[in-house]
Amino acid sequence: MSTTDTTSPRDEPSTGKASPRVPSRRRRWVWITATALVLGAVAGNAVLIEQLADREPMLVLARDVAWGQQVSGPDVTTADLPADAHRFAIPEDRRHQVLGLVATQNLTAGELLARHDLSPQVIPGPGQRVVGLRLEPGRYPARGLAPNDPVAVHLTPDDTNTNSGGAAAEHGEEFSARVVRASAPDAEGAIVVDLLVPEATAPAAVEAAVRGAHVSLLGPAEE
Known part of the structure; x- marks a missing residue:
């Protein structure tokens, strides 16, 4: 005589674990944070690109020039610097105004060439x-x-x-x-x-x- 299993499938204990559900509110904050980071990176890159684009070649000493010596062509080279550096440095387009001037102090290779570093007075001067x-x-x-x-x-x-x-x-x-x-x-x-x-x-x-x-x-x- 056969025995009939009367246990309902609903009564069987569950052996699997349900996948955790992320609350919708938490997902929203993740998207907001990610979007803010992306926008910040884009803005930062835009500022950096703008700064790099707004640069001008300035005169830099290519080799040492001693006090009293005239500046010649091989003595200077250029370096790209922010445009507002012209307040204390000399733009490359004024190179022709620099050549032939006299160093007012000992100048070292790699330094920016400033206006106060030069004088038109040759040595020896009058008297x-x-x-x-x-x-x-x-x-x-x-x-x-x-x-x-x-x-x-x-x-x-x-x-x-x-x-x-x-x-x-x-x-x-x-x-x-x-x-x-x-x-x-x-x-x-x-x-x-x-x-x-x-x-x-x-x-x-x-x-x-x-x-x-x-x-x-x-x-x-x-x-």
């Missing part, structure tokens, strides 16, 4: 003279001499000139000058240095070139 001195080892600082260095020049003692009232006696045994340029040491360690002096000091500077001198580096002027 000035450049005098060359050959200095033996021990008669100049070990670190060498660089353009625009302020120095004191001490004449080598000479009893005949001192007693006879020569230029050294008239102008004193020491005078101040500024270095225009200095050569590399030769085989004997001596250098030749060009000094910028006022006309009034020129006789003593010439005598120093003839008699010999010792050059010492001066500190900054007291304010």
Whole structure:
């Protein structure tokens, strides 16, 4: 005699787990956040593109230019900078106005070229003279001499000139000058240095070139 299963399918226990349902409110915030991020990225890219487009070539030093030296074509190159940089930098389209001007300080490769870095006044200017001195080892600082260095020049003692009232006696045994340029040491360690002096000091500077001198580096002027 067969037995009939009277258990209803509804009465059987469920063995599977229902998939979690994301509340519609949470899905809405996910979409809002994602949309805001996309819009922010688009806006940021637009600003960046606008800034990159609003750039101009500005003059930059391609190599070092010493104080008192004239700027030549190979001395400058260009770099793209924001257009408002022309307030302190020199645009590339004014390159022709820069060439031939004189550096007012020691300029270093890679720096922006600014208007205050240049002057039309060549060296020597009116009332000035450049005098060359050959200095033996021990008669100049070990670190060498660089353009625009302020120095004191001490004449080598000479009893005949001192007693006879020569230029050294008239102008004193020491005078101040500024270095225009200095050569590399030769085989004997001596250098030749060009000094910028006022006309009034020129006789003593010439005598120093003839008699010999010792050059010492001066500190900054007291304010």
